[in-house]
Amino acid sequence: MHTLIASPFLDDHLLLRPGSTQGLRIGERRFKELAAANSPCPPWLVDAVGRRWPDLQLAGRRVDEVVLVRQASPFGYGRASYELNLGCNYDCEHCYLALKKFDGLPWPDRKRLLHVMRDAGVLWLQLTGGEPLIDKLFPDVYRLAYELGMMISVSSNGSRLPNRSILDLLTTLRPYRLTISVYGATAESYDSLTRRPGSFAKFQRGLLAAHEAGLPLNLNLIVTQHNAHEHDAMIDMADRLGLPHHVFSNMSPTIYGGAESLPAQSREYLRKRKPFTGCNAGHTFFHVDPHGQASICKVGRDPQIPLLAEGVDGLARLRSIADKLLLRQGGCTGCGLQGTCGTCMPLVTLYRKANAPLASYCQHGPDRRDQQRR
Structure with a gap:
C-alpha cells in the first residue's frame, strides 16, 4: 500500500500523505519526474518528506514502493x-x-x-x-x-x-x-x-x-x-x-x-x-x-x-447545469440586494417548495421592501 500520493489538483501538483492534513506543492516538473521514476527516491523528495513528516525516511527506497502517482484528468474535478x-x-x-x-x-x-x-x-x-x-x-x-x-x-x-x-x-x-x-x-x-x-x-x-x-x-x-x-x-x-x-x-x-x-x-x-x-x-x-x-x-x-x-x-x-441553477430567479430576480444575499439559489428553491417563512432564508426582507418603495 502506498505511503504518499502525488497528484495533479486543479492548477497545482501536490504530494500528500493519507491521514495527514499537511502536504507539499511539488510543481509540474517534479511531478513528472516522479511519474517516470522506477528508481530510488530522488534527494529532493527524501529531504522534502523528511522535513514535512520527520517519521518518514525515504532514503534508499524506490519511488514506486512509496508513492502512488495519479494521472492527470481532463475533467478537472478535485x-x-x-x-x-x-x-x-x-x-x-x-x-x-x-x-x-x-x-x-x-x-x-x-x-x-x-x-x-x-x-x-x-x-x-x-x-x-x-x-x-x-x-x-x-x-x-x-x-x-x-x-x-x-x-x-x-x-x-x-x-x-x-x-x-x-x-x-x-x-x-x-x-x-x-x-x-x-x-x-x-x-x-x-x-x-x-x-x-x-x-x-x-x-x-x-x-x-x-x-x-x-x-x-x-x-x-x-x-x-x-x-x-x-x-x-x-x-x-x-x-x-x-x-x-x-x-x-x-x-x-x-x-x-x-x-x-x-x-x-x-x-x-x-x-x-x-x-x-x-x-x-x-x-x-x-x-x-x-x-x-x-x-x-x-x-x-x-x-x-x-x-x-x-x-x-x-x-x-x-x-x-451549475451555471443555470445558481442564477437568481423567481422572486429574487428583481431584488437589488442580491450582492449581500447569503442563500444560494438551489437552497432558496427548496425553501420555496417547503413554503418556509421568508425570514428563514431571506435575511434582509425589510430592507428589500424599503428599497423597492424608493
Whole structure:
C-alpha cells in the first residue's frame, strides 16, 4: 500500500500523505519526474518528506514502493461527496434527508462508480449518508477509495466507531478527516433530538474511541430547539478534547422540498449567512447519491447525470447545469440586494417548495421592501 500520493489538483501538483492534513506543492516538473521514476527516491523528495513528516525516511527506497502517482484528468474535478446510503440508525427531526431509505448500489456498481470519480480527477472524497458506517459495503468502498489514491473524509454520527473492525480499518488506512455530528451535551437533549434512546451513550463511546485512537477528528455541533440551551456545553465538550468544531444552527428543508425539518429551528440561533458570492459546485466539485446520480451538490440535486450509464464523460454537462441553477430567479430576480444575499439559489428553491417563512432564508426582507418603495 502506498505511503504518499502525488497528484495533479486543479492548477497545482501536490504530494500528500493519507491521514495527514499537511502536504507539499511539488510543481509540474517534479511531478513528472516522479511519474517516470522506477528508481530510488530522488534527494529532493527524501529531504522534502523528511522535513514535512520527520517519521518518514525515504532514503534508499524506490519511488514506486512509496508513492502512488495519479494521472492527470481532463475533467478537472478535485473534490466530490458520495452518499453511500440514505439509511440511518437515528431519526433526527431536523434531518434534511427526510425518508432515509436503506437503498444503495451493489458492490460491482460502487466499484465502477469509484473508478469514474478517480478518472474525473477526484482527489478529496467525502463519504457520507445517511450514516455511512452502518452501510454493509462501507469497508469495501473505503478501502477501494483509499487504494485509488483519494484523501478520504468520513461524516458520521459516531455510533459505530467502537466497532472493532471499523476502528481497525480507520486506524490502519487513515482518513484525511473524520467529522462527527454532535446533537447535544446530555442524554436528555441528545436522545430527544435523535429519537433513539441510548444514542448519546453510543456517541460518547464512539467519540472517545476515535479520540484515543488518534484519528483526525472534527466536530459539527448541531443546534436546534431541543438542545439550544446546551450550545455552550457542546463547545466546552469540543474544547476539553482539543478538537476543532463548527456550529450549524440554520435548519434546511428536506432534499425533496419538505418542511418537516424546519420546526426544529431554534429562533435564537437563526444565523445570518455570509454573502453568497458563488461556489465551485459543478465546476471543480460534484455530489453522487446512493444510486450513482451526479449533481452539482447535495442541495442542487436536479438535474442529475447517471454516472453508471454515461461514465465520466457525462460530467461534461455538469458545469452548464451549475451555471443555470445558481442564477437568481423567481422572486429574487428583481431584488437589488442580491450582492449581500447569503442563500444560494438551489437552497432558496427548496425553501420555496417547503413554503418556509421568508425570514428563514431571506435575511434582509425589510430592507428589500424599503428599497423597492424608493
